[in-house]
Amino acid sequence: MILYNIFLHPLRCFPGPVLFQATGLMKAGHMVSGNLQFKVKLFHDQYGPVVRIAPNELSFIEPQAWKDNYGHRTGGELPKHYSLYRLDQSAPCNIISADQEQHSILRRLLSHGFSERSMQAQMPIIGGYVDLLMQRLRGNAADGTTVVDLNSWFNWVTFDIIGNLSFGSDFKNLGGADWHPWVRMSAKHNKLSAILASLRGIGLGVLVRWFVYSGLLPTQTYLNYIEQQVRRRIDAGDQRPDFIEGLVQRKNDLSAHEIAANAEALIGAGSESTATLLSGVVFSLLTHPKCLQKVIEEVRSQFRNEQEITLTSVQRLDYMLACLNETFRYYPPVTNGMPRCTPKGGAVICGRHVPEDTVVAIWQWAICHDPGLWTDPDGFHPERFLGHPKFADDRLDALQPFSVGARNCIGRNLTYAEIRLILARLVYNFDLELCETSKDWIGVQKAYLVWDPPSLNVRLVPAVR
DSSP states (O other), X not given: OHHHHXXXXXXXXXXXXHHHHHOTHHHHHHHHHTOHHXXXXXXXXXXXXXXXXXXXXXXXXXXXXXXXXXSOOTTOOOOBOHHHHOSOTTSOOOTXXXXXXXXXXXXXXXXXXXXXXXXXXXXXXXXXXXXXXXXXXXXXXXXXXXEEEXXXXXXXXXXXXXXXXXXXXXXXXXXXXXOOHHHHHHHHHHHHHHHHHHHHTTTOHHHHHHHHHTTSSOHHHHHHHHHHHHHHHHHHOOOOSSTTHHHHTTTTTSOHHHHHHHHHHHHHHHTHHHHHHHHHHHHHHHTSHHHXXXXXXXXXXXXXXXXXXXXXXXXXXXXXXXXXXHHHHHSOSBOSOOOEEOOTTOEEETTEEEOTTOEEEEOHHHHHTOTTTSSSTTSOOXXXXXXXXXXXXXXXXXXXTTOOSTTSOTTHHHHHHHHHHHHHHHHHHEEEEEOGGGTTTTTTOEEESEEEOOOXXXXXXXXXX
16 A cells, blocks of 8 residues: 555655655654644645645645635535544534535524624623733732733633623633633543544544544533533523524524534634634734834824723724734644545646545645745744735735635634734733743644644733823
8 A cells, every 4th residue: 555655646746755645644643743734834845835745635835725725616615524524423513514505504594693793792792701801810910920821811711702602601711710621621622633533534433433432532521511501592592692693593493412513613713713813922922022012002002091992993903913914824823734625526726636535735834934925934024914015025815814715714803803802902901021931832832733832921010101
């Protein structure tokens, strides 16, 4: 089989490291070790914009690949590859794992919860949690010497917000200043799921199924808590501006189990990655003092008091938005590829014919750090998103953190608004100093589809006006 993969396989004409072409064990091993995203980046540096990273998988980093892999195509979009999305085949589909037809139905039902009108109604809910976050941080920063782990606080607030907006009940992370057991389980579940998905990709599906159904992967326990909250939400019968209102209205067609599966998907997509981006932008600003000073000046000059900082008013903070976009590039929350599969007869991607049944993906760490697409890709330069002539040749279309096409992230607008509000309130209220223990915060991280970040230790000092 190894000789076939190297010399006779339909993908033999695509470049890549020989050992990775020969066997999927290499890719799986680096996924388990948490450094696969860095390895793929090195491969693209060596082999170019298309690399064969497994016997049956290609990684692309050309901007056109976003449209070709994930966008609308004649004959329909490329289907998702099963390897990543459904470890437990007995679990109901959700908006992430559903096929094209199911996805269209679910997205239509969920779209009301993400509309502009719903966002306006959600503002008091989101604002209330941000108020509580600032209150708790002030309590920790009263003497100006206390060190806080902002990564934990960002996770607590984003999970509480998304829990409320997903099923009407939060996790009480902020209130208790601690991790709710389900939230703690979520991070472990996501990491283990990514590792098991890569094992299934090398023919160990039987082992993965045993692991899932033996209870060692607590999928059912994981979903049971959400289902309990969803049932309370349904039984309450209230109409509220949350994400699952559209699903609840169809409760005669959808079981509580199916609604819970979608609520869990929304929580996973809208919490940990949002918190990671918040931690990433704070770290990036604290390690680039000139950028931090510009953000501070922009926020503190725009607002006379904290009450003026709202989900609407933060939209005029242009430099802050540039910093967020640069963080999406510099430290993309989703590092790895979201796999699609070429259809019968193959597909043309970036001008090249790719044989049928090939796994194709864009690896975001690689495309966001490619020197052929970005000026000084390993530097943090918000000015590249503000039209600075130094970055005129940058391919801004290579940055698609919310993906493209019919399956692009439904919560994009909410994510931007939530991050901008929290960051603006943070720099309005506090001066921040990065602790020595977090100086290499990004460099020490591993990733399993998403980052597994350590504590982000920051000293908060109440701002003097």
